[in-house]
Every structure is written in C-alpha cells, then in structure tokens.
Amino acid sequence: MSLTIKAGDLTIHRIIEQETTFLSALEMLPTLTPEVLAENRAWMQAAKALDAKDVLILCFQSYVVKTPHHTILIDSCIGNDKPRPNRPNWNMKTDDTYLRALAAAGLSVGDIDYVMCTHLHVDHVGWNTRLENGRWVPTFPKAKYIFAKTEFDYWIETNAKTPVPPIVDSVMPIVEAKRHEVVGDEHAIGDHVRILPTPGHTPGHSAFRLGRAKDDAVFSGDLIHSPIQALYPEMSMKFDVDQAAAAKTRRSFLERYCDTDTLCCTAHFPSPSVGRIKRRGNGFSCEAV
Numbered sequence: 017m018s019l020t021i022k023a024g025d026l027t028i029h030r031i032i033e034q035e036t037t038f039l040s041a042l043e044m045l046p047t048l049t050p051e052v053l054a055e056n057r058a059w060m061q062a063a064k065a066l067d068a069k070d071v072l073i074l075c076f077q078s079y080v081v082k083t084p085h086h087t088i089l090i091d092s093c094i095g096n097d098k099p100r101p102n103r104p105n106w107n108m109k110t111d112d113t114y115l116r117a118l119a120a121a122g123l124s125v126g127d128i129d130y131v132m133c134t135h136l137h138v139d140h141v142g143w144n145t146r147l148e149n150g151r152w153v154p155t156f157p158k159a160k161y162i163f164a165k166t167e168f169d170y171w172i173e174t175n176a177k178t179p180v181p182p183i184v185d186s187v188m189p190i191v192e193a194k195r196h197e198v199v200g201d202e203h204a205i206g207d208h209v210r211i212l213p214t215p216g217h218t219p220g221h222s223a224f225r226l227g228r229a230k231d232d233a234v235f236s237g238d239l240i241h242s243p244i245q246a247l248y249p250e251m252s253m254k255f256d257v258d259q260a261a262a263a264k265t266r267r268s269f270l271e272r273y274c275d276t277d278t279l280c281c282t283a284h285f286p287s288p289s290v291g292r293i294k295r296r297g298n299g300f301s302c303e304a305v
C-alpha cells in the first residue's frame with residue numbers, strides 16, 4: 017500500500033497514527049438498523065471497515081500535502097502524553113508511530129509551513145502540541161496554524177464555560193504562542209488551498225480543497241466517518257453536533273465531487289482512505305484509485 021499519492025502538482029502523504037476498531041456500528045450510527053447492517057456486512061468486512069463483531073474500523077491519520085510552494089499538514093491526529101481517560105487507545109500514550117511515519121515520508125516537524133484542522137475535535141488537534149519540560153509547545157515550530165473562525169469561536173466559547181481537554185492542551189497553547197491565524201471561509205493560501213464550509217459534525221467544520229485553480233484533492237475531515245455513510249448519506253454519526261445539518265452537508269459534498277477527477281482524502285475510512293466519488297443507487301461510494 018502506497019502512502020504517497022500524486023494529484024496534479026500536489027504530493028500527498030498519509031501519516032497514519034492508528035488504524036483500529038472504534039465503536040460498534042449500531043452505536044456509532046444511531047439510525048443504522050440491524051437489517052441494513054446485515055445487508056451491508058459482507059462488503060464492509062471485505063473493505064476492512066467492520067470487524068467480525070460489527071465494530072467499525074477507523075483510520076486515524078494526518079495528511080501532509082506538498083504544493084509547489086508550501087508543505088501543509090491537515091489534521092494533527094491524536095498526539096502523545098494527553099489525558100484522554102475515555103479513550104484507552106489514546107490516553108497518555110507515548111508511542112513514536114506518528115513521528116516515525118512523518119520521518120518515513122521524508123519529513124521533519126520543521127518542514128511544515130501550515131497546520132490546518134478541519135475541526136477542533138480531539139483526534140484532529142492532538143499533534144498540534146507536544147510536551148516539553150512539562151509545558152505544551154507547538155510540535156511544528158515554523159508552522160502557522162490555521163483555524164476557521166466559526167469553529168474557533170465555538171470552541172473558545174465552549175471551553176470558557178467548561179474546560180475541553182483537547183482545547184486546553186492542543187489549541188490554547190498555540191494561541192498563547194501566537195502561532196495561529198483565524199480565517200474566514202474565503203481564505204486561500206496562494207492558488208492551491210481553499211476552504212469549503214461543511215457544517216454539521218461541528219458548527220465550523222471545514223473541508224479543504226487543494227490544487228492549482230481546480231480541486232485536485234479534497235480533504236473531507238469528519239463530514240463522513242465510514243464508507244457505509246457514502247452509500248447512505250443521511251446516516252449521521254453519534255458525535256455529529258447537528259445530525260440534520262451533517263446529513264445535508266454529507267449528501268451535498270458527495271454530489272459535488274461525484275464523477276469528478278477530485279481525489280477524496282477521508283480522515284477515517286480504512287486504508288487506503290482515498291478515492292474518487294462514484295454514484296451507487298441513491299447514494300455514493302468512494303472508489304480506491
């Protein structure tokens with residue numbers, strides 16, 4: 017399996033931190049019925065998206081994209097040394113998988129010009145920071161961290177009421193280090209990086225469209241988690257903050273890219289995680305390339 021993909025003048029690297037079972041399909045997808053699960057079990061298992069106990073398998077990864085001008089890291093995954101008592105696989109972990117994957121792609125933390133988070137959930141901001149002498153410091157010392165304004169404002173406000181651990185340890189230290197930039201939906205980086213607002217999973221969730229003048233690749237973040245949601249776009253996920261908006265966003269996103277050349281780089285689909293959107297009945301599928 018190649019972890020490096022070319023698209024137009026982009027080079028895309030997958031930086032995998034974990035690929036493992038997450039929650040049971042019926043728990044994670046509240047509108048999924050046992051009957052529909054049974055109809056889809058065989059192909060979901062063949063795609064390694066479902067295990068023998070009907071637990072969904074997810075990949076947790078970053079993408080690093082090299083444009084002719086910049087090196088951009090999209091979603092910073094889970095991170096080390098972070099207290100996540102509800103997630104044993106993530107809690108206070110100290111493995112070197114992520115940094116080794118970065119090195120295997122020929123990259124060091126100093127190479128990253130921009131970090132962009134599709135949203136500010138725990139598994140998308142983790143490596144924003146790392147622990148150094150008891151303090152959280154930016155992992156990518158030269159990077160500017162780009163946060164979408166709606167998303168940033170939502171979490172700053174939420175965190176002010178009740179501290180949200182990933183905001184406390186993986187976002188606020190970036191703000192305090194003055195490494196961040198809060199941007200509107202019209203923001204672009206050169207002629208290669210554009211934002212597509214995709215609200216629902218979180219209020220300011222954004223997909224990122226990369227490519228010179230056209231979308232050679234789109235990074236969909238958590239507007240979709242599992243391939244079964246491509247086939248049934250209305251099937252929202254337990255943690256979608258606004259389930260109805262997430263469903264609407266999911267269908268319109270899949271429709272937008274259906275039968276185009278754009279590579280859809282999902283955050284959580286099992287490997288290879290990347291494909292082109294094709295129509296399948298009243299839904300879609302993401303076909304590996």
Ligand SMILES: [Zn+2]
Pocket residue numbers: 137139140238283284
């Ligand atoms: Zn996620």
